[in-house]
Amino acid sequence: MTMYWQRRNETSLHYRDAVVEAFHPHVSESFSGTDKGAKIWRLLSVAVTLFLFCMAALASAAPYTPGGDHVVLARLPQVPATLQAPSPPSDLSAALALARSQIDYASAQGDPRFLGYAEATLAPFSQDMSSPAANLLMARIEQQRHQFARARHRLTRLLEQSPNQGQAWLMLANIDRVQGRLDEARQACQAASRTLPPTTVLLCQASVQAITGQREQAYRTLQALASSPAAPQGKSAQWLNTLSAEIALQQGRLELATEHLRDALQQAPDDPYLRYLQSDLWLASNQAQAVIRDLTNWQDREGALLRLAIAGQRLEHPQAQAWRQDYRAHMAADQDTGRQRHLREHARFLLEVESDPQGALTLARENWQQQRELADLRLLHASAMAADDQATLSQLQAFVDRYQVDDAQLTQPAKGASE
Amino acid sequence: MxxxxxxxxxxxxxxxxxxxxxxxxxxxxxxxxxxxxxxxxxxxxxxxxxxxxxxxxxxxxxxxxxxxxxxxxxxxxxxxxxxxxxxxxxxxxxxxxxxxxxxxxxxxxxxxxxxxxxxxxxxxxxxxxxxxxxxxxxxxxxxxxxxxxxxxxxxxxxxxxxxxxxxxSTDAGAQWQAFQGFIRQGVHHILIGYDHILFLLTLLFPAVLLWQRGGWQPAPTITGALTQTLAIVTAFTVTHSLTLALATLGIITLPTWLVESAIAITVALGAAANLVPQLFPKRWVMAFVFGLIHGLGFASVLADLGLTDSGIFLPLLGFNLGVELGQVAIVLLFVPAAYLVRETVAYRRVFVPVGSVAIIILAGVWLAERLSGA
Structure with missing residues (x-):
């Protein structure tokens, strides 16, 4: 029996209240890979996929001279030209506005190049702490790149100078929570209360309480807040719904989680974090087909590719092998670039697609040094169980005991029958 | 559709x-x-x-x-x-x-x-x-x-x-490459230099045996055989490495014909020792002494590779390493096989004495060739 927590995971986008701007509407196309009448087509398409893959593999091995001047080599993403301006604005407020749109675009599209462009935009203003706003944005970039230590250092320095930067406390709380320093996270939420509205502070506290033995209380607080006259609006409402969905999941109540997630998605239908969370819920409740329907148009994003590879494998989808190879190629390209690797996703791929528990465990352990969210805990636990590594399991137990982590996914088997 | x-x-x-x-x-x-x-x-x-x-x-x-x-x-x-x-x-x-x-x-x-x-x-x-x-x-x-x-x-x-x-540093790459090249040369040299192989084998023939009551008896334990082998190989390695270094650094120089002839004599003596072991009770001493001569032989190969004084250390190390690797390979092939057949009459009464006599004759031919070629 597959454990439920082996099947789900979340994306690595941590910044919950990022502005979501949908530049492209994503149309979900109805498409069935298990159509019974199409068996021959399925076989044929497998052959075609393999052929295309071989061609692609050959093509990537060596440079070539295209057959003629008309051959299209690349389609440029349809980006507002202002987001790729050749020279950054010299005016601070214009630079801040541009950097913010670049970061938002990067998170919405999952395109890390725009984080780099934003960094260039902010460069003249983020060398010292004279502009808190520029440094907050820089910290956001660093956090999205998983450069947690760097982001944390920047925020701490900023807060030494301006302790009333509520936003900085909030981000610090988030980093501490993501990295499993839960006492520090709680203190940072507390410190934010001096300048930020109480609703925001409540959400901040609830995100920590949920994983430190006060799950039910956190959930009640959120629901009370949602139905109160002071119910948050906009991004905060989205955050509230996301948190509620995650706590419901933690309680093992999949349907409730789906409801909360639906509410959140209504506010931000193209938020990658939410879409991936949705996919993970589907994977957990044996609805792999829904994942493929939802993410097929997102194949240019690594997070979507991972979930497509998992869903495709379970359904023996004709595209499964292509998704798997694409993800492998990404993992390979990620090696030796001197960058922070997406260890959580890579470990999950090894565990769920490649059936390589030992490899998954190695990456999940490395990931655990960086990230300690519930998703990381579940992944490390699943890898350690699969690889039968008692030492890791007892290490995890120590963490669970210390913070009184209460998670249905760690203790209960899957709700749905295995596929 | x-x-x-x-x-x-x-x-x-x-x-x-x-x-x-x-x-x-x-x-x-x-x-x-x-x-x-x-x-x-x-x-x-x-x-x-x-x-x-x-x-x-x-x-x-x-x-x-x-x-x-x-x-x-x-x-x-x-x-x-x-x-x-x-x-x-x-x-x-x-x-x-x-x-x-x-x-x-x-x-x-x-x-x-x-x-x-x-x-x-x-x-x-x-x-x-x-x-x-x-x-x-x-x-x-x-x-x-x-x-x-x-x-x-x-x-x-x-x-x-x-x-x-x-x-x-493109140089580091080149040096490492050269180093590997010298290791290969070392391995190559011991494997094609049958006088060294024969000398080593003649010493190892009786490593799995014991001389008792005027004849070769199988060694009772594998420990004894391994101890003998290790002693012989170590002694040979220590002294030939020493003279290889001394000759390569130009501290000892002897004419090639003399060294090659002396090597032929060591091979003959090693084989003779298998026939009259009472005259040569400690085989590792023989390996130790004759290793000095074989080291000089290795050095002449290294000299042929045309090395200059500067940067002689790495080639020397690589070559020596290669020689030892080749030697280990020979030992690993021969000793276990010999250990398995040590109790047979064919090995003790036929292979060891007849092989030794054949080697003495061969070494005699080499000696004659090398002395006359000088």
């Missing part, structure tokens, strides 16, 4: 590339002793279009024609963001880089321009100082992944906004 859309999706998937941070791939090929270097630099079209007006007709696509028309700009403005200097001793020369050919190449996240280039460094470089300035002003998170290939060895480095210069 469904099937058609499925095929359509599959075709699309072949072109759908996932987003990735901005990296370029730079390969430098350098050949030892050659002033010319060449290489290839793969730059993502998405990155290139930030610095060059690639999409001339503004239709949101980049065609091969549009890329090709930028070839002059690539040579004039992009290639100069890459600088390579050749270091040789105290000298430092800038290598002039030229774009020789433009192609396209597909990487995991899309199509890249493949810039083939060649550089003239005026002299063979010991080290290459590579400077990389591409795109950092536009995207500080851009990385350049460098692979330096020289013969069999590959060195890698990563350029980033903070690390724009890399010093690549």
């Amino acid at each position: 469904k099937s058609l859309s499925l095929l359509f999706l599959l075709l699309l998937a072949g072109q759908a590339f996932a987003h990735k941070p901005s990296d370029s791939y730079l390969v430098i090929n350098s050949n030892a002793g050659n002033a010319l270097i060449e290489g290839r630099w793969d730059i993502a079209l998405r990155d290139l279009q930030l610095v060059l007006p690639l999409d001339q007709n503004g239709d949101g696509t980049i065609t091969w024609g549009e890329l090709r028309r930028q070839q002059r700009n690539l040579d004039a403005t992009v290639l100069p963001t890459l600088t390579i200097e050749a270091l040789h001793g105290e000298q430092r020369h800038a290598c002039a880089l030229n774009l020789t050919r433009l192609q396209a190449i597909d990487h995991v996240d899309g199509t890249y321009a493949a810039l083939h280039w060649r550089g003239d460094c005026q002299g063979p470089p010991e080290q290459l100082a590579v400077g990389y300035q591409f795109l950092f002003d536009r995207d500080p998170s851009h990385h350049g992944l460098l692979r330096l290939e020289q013969g069999d060895t590959t060195l890698t480095a990563v350029f980033s906004n903070q690390h724009r210069n890399q010093l690549m």
Whole structure:
């Protein structure tokens, strides 16, 4: 029996209240890979996929001279030209506005190049702490790149100078929570209360309480807040719904989680974090087909590719092998670039697609040094169980005991029958 | 309809590339002793279009024609963001880089321009100082992944906004290659130098036996056989390494004919010792003493390889290592086999004495040849 927590995971986008701007509407196309009448087509398409893959593999091995001047080599993403301006604005407020749109675009599209462009935009203003706003944005970039230590250092320095930067406390709380320093996270939420509205502070506290033995209380607080006259609006409402969905999941109540997630998605239908969370819920409740329907148009994003590879494998989808190879190629390209690797996703791929528990465990352990969210805990636990590594399991137990982590996914088997 | 859309999706998937941070791939090929270097630099079209007006007709696509028309700009403005200097001793020369050919190449996240280039460094470089300035002003998170290939060895480095210069020691690669070459020479020499092999084998013949009551008896335990083998091999190794070093460093010099003849005598004596072991009770002493002579023999090979005084240490070490590797291989092949058949009459009464006599005769022939050839 597959454990439920082996099947789900979340994306690595941590910044919950990022502005979501949908530049492209994503149309979900109805498409069935298990159509019974199409068996021959399925076989044929497998052959075609393999052929295309071989061609692609050959093509990537060596440079070539295209057959003629008309051959299209690349389609440029349809980006507002202002987001790729050749020279950054010299005016601070214009630079801040541009950097913010670049970061938002990067998170919405999952395109890390725009984080780099934003960094260039902010460069003249983020060398010292004279502009808190520029440094907050820089910290956001660093956090999205998983450069947690760097982001944390920047925020701490900023807060030494301006302790009333509520936003900085909030981000610090988030980093501490993501990295499993839960006492520090709680203190940072507390410190934010001096300048930020109480609703925001409540959400901040609830995100920590949920994983430190006060799950039910956190959930009640959120629901009370949602139905109160002071119910948050906009991004905060989205955050509230996301948190509620995650706590419901933690309680093992999949349907409730789906409801909360639906509410959140209504506010931000193209938020990658939410879409991936949705996919993970589907994977957990044996609805792999829904994942493929939802993410097929997102194949240019690594997070979507991972979930497509998992869903495709379970359904023996004709595209499964292509998704798997694409993800492998990404993992390979990620090696030796001197960058922070997406260890959580890579470990999950090894565990769920490649059936390589030992490899998954190695990456999940490395990931655990960086990230300690519930998703990381579940992944490390699943890898350690699969690889039968008692030492890791007892290490995890120590963490669970210390913070009184209460998670249905760690203790209960899957709700749905295995596929 | 469904099937058609499925095929359509599959075709699309072949072109759908996932987003990735901005990296370029730079390969430098350098050949030892050659002033010319060449290489290839793969730059993502998405990155290139930030610095060059690639999409001339503004239709949101980049065609091969549009890329090709930028070839002059690539040579004039992009290639100069890459600088390579050749270091040789105290000298430092800038290598002039030229774009020789433009192609396209597909990487995991899309199509890249493949810039083939060649550089003239005026002299063979010991080290290459590579400077990389591409795109950092536009995207500080851009990385350049460098692979330096020289013969069999590959060195890698990563350029980033903070690390724009890399010093690549092409020499280290060459030295390691040379070192491996000397190891191979060492192995080769002991394997084809049958006088050394025969000497070692004659000493090892009785390692699995004991001389008792006027005849060879099988060694009762494997421990005894292993102890004997280890003692012989160690003693031989210590002394031949010593004289190999002394001769290579020029501290001992003896004429080759003398050394080669002496080696033939050691082989004959080693075989004779198997016939009259009461005269040679400690075989490891024999290995120890005669090892001195065999080391001088190894040294003559090393001298033939034409080494200079400077930097003799690594070749010597490599060669010696190779000799020991070859020797270990021989021991591992022979001793277990001999141990398995040690109790048979054929081994004790036929193989050891007849083999030893044959070796004495062969060594006698060598001795005659070597003395007369002098």
